[in-house]
Amino acid sequence: MTKTADIKPYLRLERYPTIWCAGCGNGQVVGAFLRAISTLDWDPKKVVVVSGIGCSSRASGYLNFNTMHTTHGRPLPFATGIKLANPELHVVVMAGDGDTTAIGGNHFIHAARRNIGITMIVFNNGTYGMTGGQCSPMTGHACKATTAPYGNLDTPFDICKLAEAAGATFVGRGITYAPVKLESLITEALKHKGFSVIDAVTQCPTYYGRLNKMGSPADMLTWQKEHVISLEKAASLPKHVIQDKIVTGVFVKDLRPEYTTLYRRLHEQCGEDDCHD
Amino acid sequence: MNILIGGAAGQGMDTIAYLLGKALVREGYGVLTAKDYMSRVRGGHNFTKLRVESKTPFAPAEEIDILIALNEETYEIHRESVVTAGRIIFDSDMFALPEVEKRGVPVPLQTLAKEAGGKIMSNTVAVGAALSLMNTSTLQADELLREMFDEKTAAQNSAALAAGLKNVERDSCFSMPPATNTGKHLFLAGNEALGLSALASGCNFLSAYPMTPATGIMAYMAGKQDQLDIVVEQAEDEISAINMVLGASYAGARVMTCTSGGGFSLMVEGLSLAGMTETPVVIIIGMRPGPATGLPTRTEQGDLDFALHAGHGEFPRAILCATVLEDAFYRLNKAFDLAEKYQIPVLFLSDQNFGDTARSIEPYDFTNLRYNRHLVNVENLERPYLRYRYSRDGISPRALPGQFPGETVLSDSDEHDENGNIIENAVTRKNMMDKRLQKMVPLADEMDEPIIYGHDSGNILLLGWGSTYGALREAVDILQDEGLKVTLLQFTDIWPLPVAAVNKLLPQAKVSFCVENNATGQFAGLLRRETGLSTDHKVLKYDGRPFLAKEIIREVKKHV
Numbered sequence: 001m002t003k004t005a006d007i008k009p010y011l012r013l014e015r016y017p018t019i020w021c022a023g024c025g026n027g028q029v030v031g032a033f034l035r036a037i038s039t040l041d042w043d044p045k046k047v048v049v050v051s052g053i054g055c056s057s058r059a060s061g062y063l064n065f066n067t068m069h070t071t072h073g074r075p076l077p078f079a080t081g082i083k084l085a086n087p088e089l090h091v092v093v094m095a096g097d098g099d100t101t102a103i104g105g106n107h108f109i110h111a112a113r114r115n116i117g118i119t120m121i122v123f124n125n126g127t128y129g130m131t132g133g134q135c136s137p138m139t140g141h142a143c144k145a146t147t148a149p150y151g152n153l154d155t156p157f158d159i160c161k162l163a164e165a166a167g168a169t170f171v172g173r174g175i176t177y178a179p180v181k182l183e184s185l186i187t188e189a190l191k192h193k194g195f196s197v198i199d200a201v202t203q204c205p206t207y208y209g210r211l212n213k214m215g216s217p218a219d220m221l222t223w224q225k226e227h228v229i230s231l232e233k234a235a236s237l238p239k240h241v242i243q244d245k246i247v248t249g250v251f252v253k254d255l256r257p258e259y260t261t262l263y264r265r266l267h268e269q270c271g272e273d274d275c276h277d
Numbered sequence: 278m279n280i281l282i283g284g285a286a287g288q289g290m291d292t293i294a295y296l297l298g299k300a301l302v303r304e305g306y307g308v309l310t311a312k313d314y315m316s317r318v319r320g321g322h323n324f325t326k327l328r329v330e331s332k333t334p335f336a337p338a339e340e341i342d343i344l345i346a347l348n349e350e351t352y353e354i355h356r357e358s359v360v361t362a363g364r365i366i367f368d369s370d371m372f373a374l375p376e377v378e379k380r381g382v383p384v385p386l387q388t389l390a391k392e393a394g395g396k397i398m399s400n401t402v403a404v405g406a407a408l409s410l411m412n413t414s415t416l417q418a419d420e421l422l423r424e425m426f427d428e429k430t431a432a433q434n435s436a437a438l439a440a441g442l443k444n445v446e447r448d449s450c451f452s453m454p455p456a457t458n459t460g461k462h463l464f465l466a467g468n469e470a471l472g473l474s475a476l477a478s479g480c481n482f483l484s485a486y487p488m489t490p491a492t493g494i495m496a497y498m499a500g501k502q503d504q505l506d507i508v509v510e511q512a513e514d515e516i517s518a519i520n521m522v523l524g525a526s527y528a529g530a531r532v533m534t535c536t537s538g539g540g541f542s543l544m545v546e547g548l549s550l551a552g553m554t555e556t557p558v559v560i561i562i563g564m565r566p567g568p569a570t571g572l573p574t575r576t577e578q579g580d581l582d583f584a585l586h587a588g589h590g591e592f593p594r595a596i597l598c599a600t601v602l603e604d605a606f607y608r609l610n611k612a613f614d615l616a617e618k619y620q621i622p623v624l625f626l627s628d629q630n631f632g633d634t635a636r637s638i639e640p641y642d643f644t645n646l647r648y649n650r651h652l653v654n655v656e657n658l659e660r661p662y663l664r665y666r667y668s669r670d671g672i673s674p675r676a677l678p679g680q681f682p683g684e685t686v687l688s689d690s691d692e693h694d695e696n697g698n699i700i701e702n703a704v705t706r707k708n709m710m711d712k713r714l715q716k717m718v719p720l721a722d723e724m725d726e727p728i729i730y731g732h733d734s735g736n737i738l739l740l741g742w743g744s745t746y747g748a749l750r751e752a753v754d755i756l757q758d759e760g761l762k763v764t765l766l767q768f769t770d771i772w773p774l775p776v777a778a779v780n781k782l783l784p785q786a787k788v789s790f791c792v793e794n795n796a797t798g799q800f801a802g803l804l805r806r807e808t809g810l811s812t813d814h815k816v817l818k819y820d821g822r823p824f825l826a827k828e829i830i831r832e833v834k835k836h837v
Contacts, residue, residue: 012698015698043679044685045678045679045681045682045683045684045685046678046679048528048678050524053690058699061689061698061699064685065685066678066679066685066686066687067685067687067688067689067697068524068527068554068687068688068689069688069689069690069691069699070520070550070690071520071546071547071549071550071690074516074517074520074546074547074550076517077512077516077517077518077519077520077521077524078520078521078523078524078527079524080510080517080521080524081482081484081520081521081522081523081524081525081526081527081528081530081532082524082525082527082528082678083524083528084482084508084510084521084525084530085482085508085524085525085526085528085529085530085532086528086529086530086677086678086679088679089528089678089679106513106514106516106517107513107516107517107520110512110513110517263508266502267502267506270502270503270504
């Protein structure tokens with residue numbers, strides 16, 4: 001049992017209440033993030049939280065760090081600029097699954113390829129909440145959305161596999177049903193030197209839940225509980241058994257030179273051996 | 278003296294132009310080279326024009342004195358432009374000229390190159406032959422070769438140069454204008470000057486996606502990473518490029534991105550973000566003909582309206598442009614200063630004509646550069662720190678994240694209050710819009726009136742902007758020599774439009790022309806919107822090629 005951390009200093013409480021619906025999982029992800037960051041010896045004024053557009057991206061507005069609420073899909077390039085300009089800053093990106101895998105999909109794979117020292121927390125609720133429950137690249141096949149009223153034809157991405165294939169050096173998935181595990185995953189991700197991705201599976205009772213008849217917020221969390229399986233367990237099971245499960249754990253933990261370190265090395269090398277010919 | 282070097286892509290015309298041009302600059306001549314190339318890596322027909330005078334010319338000329346034909350096609354295309362007393366150096370290993378052609382100077386480029394050490398040095402042989410026709414020694418060219426290559430390669434090239442020189446008899450050479458330049462001169466292309474200016478202005482962060490004709494700026498700056506602590510990052514697309522530079526700007530870097538119209542299309546969303554968040558950024562748009570892919574390697578001034586109106590919503594911006602090497606270096610420096618002083622996006626319009634034209638000029642005076650980051654410091658920081666604090670001139674205190682203990686910097690693409698917190702209330706929205714737009718008032722005072730050239734109030738008035746300056750200037754010289762009173766107003770600062778000079782001179786002029794490298798007269802439209810004034814005539818060219826002085830003169834004479 002971890003001691004409950006005092007996360008109030010990290011919040012702009014004067015901005016409360018949040019815009020999030022009752023039963024929304026965004027607050028649970030933010031809570032896990034704040035408890036995680038409170039365990040680190042970081043100066044909050046050296047932390048920058050960059051977010052996109054959507055329900056979850058409004059998180060930055062409640063956090064007492066340097067914050068930048070960018071445009072839809074663009075938090076990663078913006079954050080990349082910040083990190084490259086000042087590698088001393090701790091840069092965290094918060095964005096939804098639409099932000100990350102649809103409009104910002106290209107930026108996502110390239111941030112992973114660069115292995116830049118940014119922690120990306122994807123609030124993955126499988127839908128576009130703020131704009132009214134449209135389909136996302138993370139909406140399950142045959143699931144309903146206001147733009148897919150007869151069921152989604154597509155197959156969703158696996159964010160963790162996508163991140164791994166693109167070169168992210170820390171990749172993990174957690175669920176809001178298990179906030180303590182999610183917190184420790186985020187802690188590991190924040191400590192990691194390189195591009196770290198957390199696929200935080202969360203619930204949207206107002207749209208996704210209602211459109212797909214998933215019941216109350218509690219029912220949605222129960223669904224998570226019933227469908228979760230650890231990476232270790234999943235490894236020994238056949239593919240069709242884990243097909244509709246949420247596999248959680250650390251998928252990738254690799255060492256590869258971080259991008260701003262490579263830049264620094266380039267400058268140091270050039271300074272030393274005068275690579276000018 | 279005008280030289281045209283032509284051949285297929287990949288035959289080394291650039292090397293010839295560079296070596297010949299730079300050698301002549303060091304001899305004390307004023308030199309200009311202008312590139313005309315196709316959007317392909319091999320084959321096709323590319324050429325570079327090289328003009329040599331006592332004083333550095335401003336534009337290339339139409340007629341040719343020496344044609345260097347690396348293939349037969351070059352001869353076919355350009356033979357009629359070669360003057361009667363001209364000379365045509367051609368590769369006699371490759372082809373022969375028709376018997377009636379009396380201007381030919383056969384040089385077995387490949388045979389001579391092979392003898393010197395390798396076929397690849399054919400173009401060095403051609404340089405030697407051209408120097409011989411210009412009655413110029415290979416001294417400077419030899420020196421340049423030693424600077425460019427290792428000892429062995431330099432020696433082989435030197436032999437190739439000598440072989441070319443020996444092959445052409447000196448009795449057939451041209452009389453050259455006197456070489457009067459003394460002291461060191463720069464010989465650089467527009468894109469290099471812009472890269473140099475950015476670095477000299479303290480720009481330490483560039484993110485861009487390659488796009489002709491702006492890529493040269495990025496390549497130039499990337500090449501300086503060994504000497505300077507700068508980031509040059511090739512983004513995955515222009516959307517990313519603009520957002521990266523905005524992020525870096527927010528974090529404290531002095532930033533720039535460069536692209537062409539197509540890439541700028543992708544940056545427009547980010548431009549609006551810069552407007553809302555009041556994040557300084559300089560964007561160079563190296564214009565080329567559109568729409569869509571258009572003519573990738575050619576020139577046009579077709580994106581002025583686009584630059585003026587790009588971005589959703591209303592926000593302040595400045596637009597400056599590249600007219601001529603002597604000015605553009607300082608002009609881009611001004612762009613950086615304005616961007617940070619007013620916390621706005623500054624668009625800097627260049628084009629292929631400016632970017633790819635190289636000229637010899639006197640060294641820049643770095644003491645003329647401005648450098649002020651316009652950031653708050655601890656002493657004058659009002660507490661609590663409010664990133665978007667209201668002020669008389671609309672400019673709020675800009676601090677960087679992590680700069681001051683105990684302070685955070687909040688920024689939001691949604692409408693926000695003074696602190697940077699997202700809001701939706703009507704009063705704050707209106708106040709914030711007023712605050713941002715208020716900056717246009719002092720900004721307008723920063724705009725320079727256009728360059729005035731020729732008669733100070735002639736009855737013939739020419740208006741231009743950007744890279745047409747060279748051709749227009751030459752047109753003015755020729756028309757004035759013929760006894761006409763001609764005034765040129767060449768705009769360097771475009772938005773907010775400086776109107777004093779044009780308000781005074783346009784109504785006085787007997788006949789006026791707006792000269793633009795586009796099809797619809799975009800600057801003329803802007804002028805009319807801002808002043809209610811119109812020129813009598815528009816001279817428009819939109820075939821992808823830059824103006825020649827002769828073409829402008831032809832149009833002027835139709836109405837004078």
